[in-house]
Amino acid sequence: MSVDGTALDIALRSSRSDAGGEAQPKGRLGRRLLVVLVALIAAGVIAQAFYVVQARPEDLVTGAHGMADLLSRAMPPAWSEFGDILWPTLETIDLAIFGTLFGVLMAAPLAVLAASNVTPARPLYYFARGVIALTRAVPDLVWALLFVTAVGLGPFPGALALSVHSIGMLGRLFSEVIEDMDFGPVEALTLTGASRLQVFTHAVVPGVLPSLLGISLYRFDENLRSSLVLGFVGAGGLGFRLLTAMNLFQYQTVSLLLIATFVLVIAAERGSALLRQQVS
Amino acid sequence: MRYPNGKLALDGVDLTVRAGELVTILGSNGSGKTTLLRCIARLQDPTEGQVLVAGQDLARLNGEALREARLALAMVFQRANLVRRRSVLANVASGTLGRRRTLWTTLGGLPKEELPMARELLRKVGVERLGAQRADTLSGGQAQRAAIARALAQRPKLILADEPVASLDPEAAEEIMHLLRQLAVESGLAVLSVLHQPALAQRYSHRVVGLRDGVVAFDLPADLCGDQEIALLYKDLAA
Numbered sequence: 073m074s075v076d077g078t079a080l081d082i083a084l085r086s087s088r089s090d091a092g093g094e095a096q097p098k099g100r101l102g103r104r105l106l107v108v109l110v111a112l113i114a115a116g117v118i119a120q121a122f123y124v125v126q127a128r129p130e131d132l133v134t135g136a137h138g139m140a141d142l143l144s145r146a147m148p149p150a151w152s153e154f155g156d157i158l159w160p161t162l163e164t165i166d167l168a169i170f171g172t173l174f175g176v177l178m179a180a181p182l183a184v185l186a187a188s189n190v191t192p193a194r195p196l197y198y199f200a201r202g203v204i205a206l207t208r209a210v211p212d213l214v215w216a217l218l219f220v221t222a223v224g225l226g227p228f229p230g231a232l233a234l235s236v237h238s239i240g241m242l243g244r245l246f247s248e249v250i251e252d253m254d255f256g257p258v259e260a261l262t263l264t265g266a267s268r269l270q271v272f273t274h275a276v277v278p279g280v281l282p283s284l285l286g287i288s289l290y291r292f293d294e295n296l297r298s299s300l301v302l303g304f305v306g307a308g309g310l311g312f313r314l315l316t317a318m319n320l321f322q323y324q325t326v327s328l329l330l331i332a333t334f335v336l337v338i339a340a341e342r343g344s345a346l347l348r349q350q351v352s
Numbered sequence: 353m354r355y356p357n358g359k360l361a362l363d364g365v366d367l368t369v370r371a372g373e374l375v376t377i378l379g380s381n382g383s384g385k386t387t388l389l390r391c392i393a394r395l396q397d398p399t400e401g402q403v404l405v406a407g408q409d410l411a412r413l414n415g416e417a418l419r420e421a422r423l424a425l426a427m428v429f430q431r432a433n434l435v436r437r438r439s440v441l442a443n444v445a446s447g448t449l450g451r452r453r454t455l456w457t458t459l460g461g462l463p464k465e466e467l468p469m470a471r472e473l474l475r476k477v478g479v480e481r482l483g484a485q486r487a488d489t490l491s492g493g494q495a496q497r498a499a500i501a502r503a504l505a506q507r508p509k510l511i512l513a514d515e516p517v518a519s520l521d522p523e524a525a526e527e528i529m530h531l532l533r534q535l536a537v538e539s540g541l542a543v544l545s546v547l548h549q550p551a552l553a554q555r556y557s558h559r560v561v562g563l564r565d566g567v568v569a570f571d572l573p574a575d576l577c578g579d580q581e582i583a584l585l586y587k588d589l590a591a
Contacts, residue, residue, distance in 0.1 A: 256433030260499070263393055264506050265423040265450025273460035274446050278437050 146323035153325055157313065157332055163227045164309035164336065167299035170231040172292040175238025179204075180284070182239065183246030190250055190276065204247070208240025216302045230307025234295045242291055249283040250276065289344040296340045300333055310336070361387045362398075362566045367544075369510065374536040374543040376553040376574075379563035379585050385546040388563070389512045392544070393427050394418060406509050423450045426503035430515040432495035434487035440498045441483035444470040447505030466505070473501040477531060493524030500531060504539075511535065513545040517552065525549070529556040550582045 185191050185200035212233050219229030257275040266274065303311015310333055317325040362384045369375045379385045390396040392403050394410050403410040406424040413421050426447070434443045445462045448470075452463035474480045477497040482490060490498060496516055503511055513532060517525035533556045536543045547553045553560050553574065560577040562569040562585045570581050 254433075254436075256429060256431055257435045259395060260427065260429060260433040260502070261435075261446060261449065263395070263422055263425070263427045264447050264502075265419050266446075267419070267449075267453055267458065269458045270449045270453065273458060274449060275435055277460060278435050282437065 142323060146327040148324065149328040149331055150322070150324040151328065153328060157310070157329060160303075160308070160310045160313045161332055161336065164296065164299050164303070164311070167227055167230050167234060167302070167307070167309055168292055168295040168340075171234025171238055171295045171299070172288060174231075174235035175242050175291065175295075176284075176288050178235070178239045179242035179246055182243045183250060184272075186243060186247040187250035189253075189255065190272075200243070200247075204240050204243035206240070207236050208244060210237070212237035212298050213301065213305060216305050216307045220306045225306040225308070227308030230299060230302040230309065233302060233307065234298060237298075238291055238295060241294075242287065245287045246280075246284055249280050249287070253279045286348045289348050293340050293344045297337060300337075360566055362391065365401075365563075365566070365568055367561060367568070367571070369542040369544050371509065371542050372536055372540045373558045374533050374545065374556060375559045375561060376545045376547050376557040377561045377563055378547060378550055378553055378582065379569075383563045383585070384566040385563055386514055387566075389427070389514050389544070389546055393425060393512055394422070419450065423506065424508055425510040425512060426506045426508035428496070428499050428503050428511060428513040428516045430518045432487075432490075432492075432499035434490075434495055434498060434502070436486070436488035438487060439483065440474065440479065440485055440487055440490065441467065441470055443487050443498055444473055444483075444501045444505050447502035450506065470501070470505055473504050474498070476504070477501045478527075491524075492520050493527060496520065496524070496528050497531070500528070500535075504535070508541065510542045510544065513543065515546050515548060518548060525552060532556070550577075553577070 182200045182203055185196045186204055188197065191197040191200070215233035215236050216230055219232045223229050223232070253276065257279060258271055261271045261275045299307075299309050300311040300314075303309045303313065304315050306312060310329055314326060314329045314333075317323075317329060365384075365388060367375075367388075377385045377388065387396060391398045392405070392410070394403070394413075398411050401411060405421065408421045408424070410418065410421055410425075434440070435446070438446075442462055445466050448463050448466040449457055452466065454463070457463055471480065471483060474483050477500050479490075479494050479497045479501070482494060482498070487495065487498065500511075500516075511532070516532070517528050520528060529552050532543050532545060535541050536558070545553075545557070554577055555574075557574045559571065560574050560581075561571045562577075562581060564585055569584055570577070572581065
């Protein structure tokens with residue numbers, strides 16, 4: 073068998089190289105035509121995008137004067153208002169904390185139901201997958217608009233919006249982590265006669281916890297950025313303050329708020345990266 | 353036993369492993385060795401037949417009754433299947449979860465009263481210094497010893513070992529086989545092992561069972577299992 077296999081292998085290789093020798097010029101021409109075709113299609117796609125968004129590079133040149141004027145009016149930042157932006161800054165951070173915390177609390181059990189390898193029943197699996205898909209498909213900005221309408225202006229609708237959207241995002245990632253986990257320890261502990269819950273807490277949880285913590289920290293980072301945007305639809309925090317300052321032409325306040333936003337985002341990014349390193 | 357696609361995996365396998373005996377199953381890939389072990393442990397459900405462990409037919413049990421019956425058997429896997437981020441001691445102590453079903457252990461706590469016994473088992477398998485280390489820092493041989501300690505923590509009557517030396521170097525493989533034989537002889541356990549190394553099987557087992565295409569080709573005392581019998585199992589490869 074092995075001798076036949078080797079002979080067949082050699083024959084195949086030799087036939088491949090013969091065929092390649094004859095077909096090479098045709099193959100090369102075909103590939104070149106394909107490259108030209110792909111390049112033409114790519115150029116077409118880019119051109120239509122420029123047309124649809126009405127890109128006018130000359131406006132950048134004529135708008136430079138306006139931009140310079142805006143920047144000059146935004147300088148120096150209104151440092152005297154530093155005390156006034158502390159509260160909205162705290163609101164923004166707390167929006168992200170609330171959104172992430174409740175997102176995690178709701179997503180964790182849903183993820184267990186939505187992971188095909190540990191779900192206790194098929195109907196629960198489809199139910200959990202449905203909830204995750206719905207909460208993820210609707211953007212957090214839309215959730216915020218809905219909650220502002222329902223519960224009024226302020227940080228609470230923003231926090232609710234981040235929570236609900238986080239359920240979908242975290243639920244999907246959590247369930248993927250559970251589905252990809254090493255099932256060996258689960259089988260090993262099942263055979264010790266442990267109950268399903270014991271197997272879950274002793275094998276599944278320690279196996280997936282570092283990944284879940286890492287994903288949650290990353291989500292906090294994302295939620296912090298999102299909470300800034302949610303302020304524009306009335307969900308409080310730095311975003312809401314930024315919108316107000318823009319509407320009142322208080323550009324020095326705007327620049328101070330942008331600096332605060334920048335510091336906050338960088339600090340959260342570095343902080344969550346450091347923590348993720350610790351738990352990995 | 354049939355696979356879900358209808359293919360026959362095991363047919364007419366009639367095997368008895370007595371206390372104090374190390375029996376090794378040999379066979380080429382796809383011969384049904386691992387399927388047999390997984391059927392015995394009920395990680396796969398046999399379509400027909402009996403699996404009698406300490407007098408109970410595991411093939412007919414489900415739910416709580418199966419969980420109780422499983423206390424009598426423990427399994428050592430090809431990869432040690434330890435919980436990587438937990439300490440070696442915690443992994444060994446987790447072998448007692450089946451008989452320590454308290455709220456504390458259900459919430460993820462370790463049965464503290466079992467820790468001295470877990471330390472003693474680590475000493476028995478020769479890795480007592482490694483108890484505090486994380487399981488993912490162990491070498492292959494150390495991890496397999498810890499996995500055997502976890503199996504022993506269960507106080508089983510039967511140990512199933514699915515290719516326990518497949519990922520080990522020759523020296524560690526000899527040590528693990530020596531340990532399994534010692535457990536059978538000195539502790540009176542029944543040990544059923546699957547191996548791919550005929551030489552190890554002949555050297556350490558009391559009996560060698562040859563499995564070919566899901567059927568028992570021979571079941572012989574190890575000293576009567578010679579090259580002729582081994583060749584019977586791998587004749588396609590030798591041809």
